[in-house]
Amino acid sequence: MTRPRLSSRAAEVLRLIMDQRLAVFLTVHGNGRHRYGYWQTDGRPMALPTEECDALRAAGRIVLGDPVVDRSKTVYRIRAAARGASRATRSALTA
Numbered sequence: 001m002t003r004p005r006l007s008s009r010a011a012e013v014l015r016l017i018m019d020q021r022l023a024v025f026l027t028v029h030g031n032g033r034h035r036y037g038y039w040q041t042d043g044r045p046m047a048l049p050t051e052e053c054d055a056l057r058a059a060g061r062i063v064l065g066d067p068v069v070d071r072s073k074t075v076y077r078i079r080a081a082a083r084g085a086s087r088a089t090r091s092a093l094t095a
Contacts, residue, residue, distance in 0.1 A: 010056060017078055025077055028074045053078075
């Protein structure tokens with residue numbers, strides 16, 4: 001089964017997520033608001049476009065790591081899904 005072609009913006013987001021030098025995270029706040037982003041080398045936070053990240057996650061192209069929970073938010077490390085992994089396997093990793 002072939003995957004749908006990515007927009008140039010989504011492809012750039014996926015490239016950033018696949019970059020081993022960057023740690024990309026999803027932060028889910030207590031009120032349900034969520035934000036994807038990473039820290040630049042100079043220590044400044046950089047947000048990623050939520051719509052593209054949500055679409056990549058829904059398509060099974062990215063998966064969430066183990067949650068780190070505190071009183072006000074939950075943070076997940078984001079990584080690219082393994083090539084050839086079944087959709088059921090990717091879903092199990094995000095549960």
